[in-house]
Amino acid sequence: MNRRDFIKSSSLASMAFMVPDFLKPFQFMAPEGYRNIVIIQLSGANDGLNTVIPFSNDLYYKARKNIAIPQNNVLRLTDQAGFHPVMQGFKELYDEGLLSIINNVGYPEPNRSHFRSMDIWETASGANEYLNTGWIGRYLDSSCEECNNPYLALDLSEPLSLALKGSSKKGIAVNNPKQLYNQTREPFFQELNKHAEEHANENVSYLYKTVAETSASAKYIYETSKTYTNVFPYPNHKLAKQLQQVATFIASGLKTRVYYASMGGFDTHVNQLNRQENLLTELSESVTAFVRNLKSVDQFNDTAVLIFSEFGRRVEQNASGGTDHGTANNVFVIAPSLKKQGLYNNMPDLRNLDDGDLKYTVDFRSIYNTLLNNWLQVESGLIVNKNLGKLAFL
């Protein structure tokens, strides 16, 4: 190589080096069957004891004179546990070996405030620890250094959950792909994109970078998902709409690793029976339709579903036909290739309570570790405290 060529190629190389990250073409993580996780957050604290019912335990019926689910009505899973009668869909998933129930999930020194406990679950912190980043956000930060695409973690409703906020990377909230895309196509937004060169001021660069990434993600999400028309029938629930959207995304080949859906209304202090029945109907019907939808298009091989609440409810009912804030709760995992199907561990020990509340035996962060390591196949040590170990359900 003569000197002239050398100068040419090195200046080319340095030019390439100068191209800001967000203008480079998208880089995907290892493709082969694009694995993803769908997380469903049940906000307000679902009453786990009336969801997976210990129907052979007298203590349950003693503690819940007016709101216990009668033994004859439960959908029996084992000789100790049965689903709430409206959860026929979950029962079918259970029978097909697609569902795992993890009992007594919580964390040390449980906090009974909805907000604080949601924070703890979303950031995967300890009870006395305050983190500004969510566990999915840290997954984005740590496992995908080279790519800056917010659509890797997608929240099905605005605003963006703390769970999806990392320190250098964040997911994106999309209520409606078309609407979001149209917003980014408004003239003033387009004009900003034209001015997205590097700025001397670091925060200015960060804002322009976020503008560029938002536009690129909105375009990619809209254009990819519109190639697929989802005709599978869904029940008329809010959660079903979110999950139908997720199924459309997955079937259209969207390269998203984590979908975050949520459903509210579980804070059943008063007249719990009717309200929870409606909520569990929505949950069971929506999730089942989602799984059936993915199976119908042969796309259920790469999806794992995690369903959780910020805490459970007290064992003993209150005076108004409801239950108050509790501690440990059950968590559901639905996946095509479970190592442990059905009940993962023992039902709650109702004789051995902590001041009237269930004692946790499984730290929720060990479930996150399992999903990150065994499903998304990333080293979870930088994301979640790995000393808390993994479970063997997946």
Place this chain on the structure above:
Amino acid sequence: MKLKHIYHLYSRIGFGITIDEARQLESKSAEQLINDQLKTNATAGQLTLVTLNDLPNKDNNDTLSPVEKRDQRKLLRDQVKELNTLWMKQLIQSPNFLLEKTTLFWHGHFACRVEHPYMAQQLNNIQRTYAFAPFKDLLMAVSQSPAMLQFLNNRQNKKAHPNENFARELMELFTIGKGNYTEQDIKESARAFTGWTFDNNVFEFRFNQKTHDVDSKTFMHQTGSFTGEDIIDILLQKKETARFLCRKMYAFFVNEKVDETILEELTTFYYANQYDTGKLLRKIFTSDWFYSDGNMGTNIKSPVDFIVGFSKTFDIIPSDELLLKLQKSMDQILFYPPNVAGWPGGKDWIDSTTLMFRLKIPSTLLNGGKITFVEKDNMPEDNFNLPDTIQTSGSATPALLHHSTEEIIEALLRAEPSPDNRRMLLAVAGEPRQLVLKIVSMPEYQLY
């Protein structure tokens, strides 16, 4: 002072200043301007929305039905919301802006979410009363406030069953910071705060000798039968406490990126001056480095800074509903910090959703457009029961429009636009309204 420096100063000691006001200050020095603000009477700006008589009668608490109890909680929550908008409007209108801005700093430093209007108001007033005072006075008053005693469970901190929550946050978040104490220090100091409680009829601090642990404690290598006051004294003797506080104030008032040399200078000054916050603020705002280019337009506006600053610039007082909705959409609601660590700030304010909103909202407000808000369905009872769509009323032609293009750019942007962006703005030089709409829609407008 140079006009540019006046704009910079006022964005940090307050929420901005108009061109006409700024021009009248050109003959003044920073020292004069700061001293005027520091002179503010300690009782100025007290919030007086809620009195003890407004609170529900606790005597018949036991006879209330669950539904009545729920309604009562809702009533209290509604009053906290009123308190929120009352303070927001005060932030927009108060002539004592440094006092309000510093109160806002302490509101985030001693973050507390009690959802009780009287206690919330009382804590806010404490933070205002002692905003410029020696930090010890503020810390003591906050530590003994019913709001904090309740929020950090110190009412449950008794000799027989110590509760460490307050002791832990006192060190981690309020004074010395992580890494400067041990778990044993938390345990020992929690015992010193046993018996700190409050009377929930009059909402005043009480010391309960019967539940206080008088036995000997060993805290940070010192041993004695310490009280809570002793623990606070020991913490303030540590220079790390001064450094921790100065770092936070520097990030808030000067630059999110802290200059370690200046931090040491401030720490030494604050410590030597018995943590006199007023003196520290004067030193910051009269130092040459405060006016260096590297410290201008560096920080991302907090949502409160954004809303209040915008309202002042364009002479708008948003409706109560709109004030709450705007805060919620951008993720900072006064009196509702995410947790005791407060709002993280900086880049944490920004994600795709909040940035799109923040870029879009100024022009919508100026044009009197309709805003549609989207909320997660996670905790409906906390979703404020506000409308999803609000028709805004727009802004009367502000005085701003009568100024030249260069003057308008200088007044509205603290972050220097790139040459390319400046050309884009100069392209609409003859149309001041278009110019203003363009400026407030730029990412640069998000900074101060």
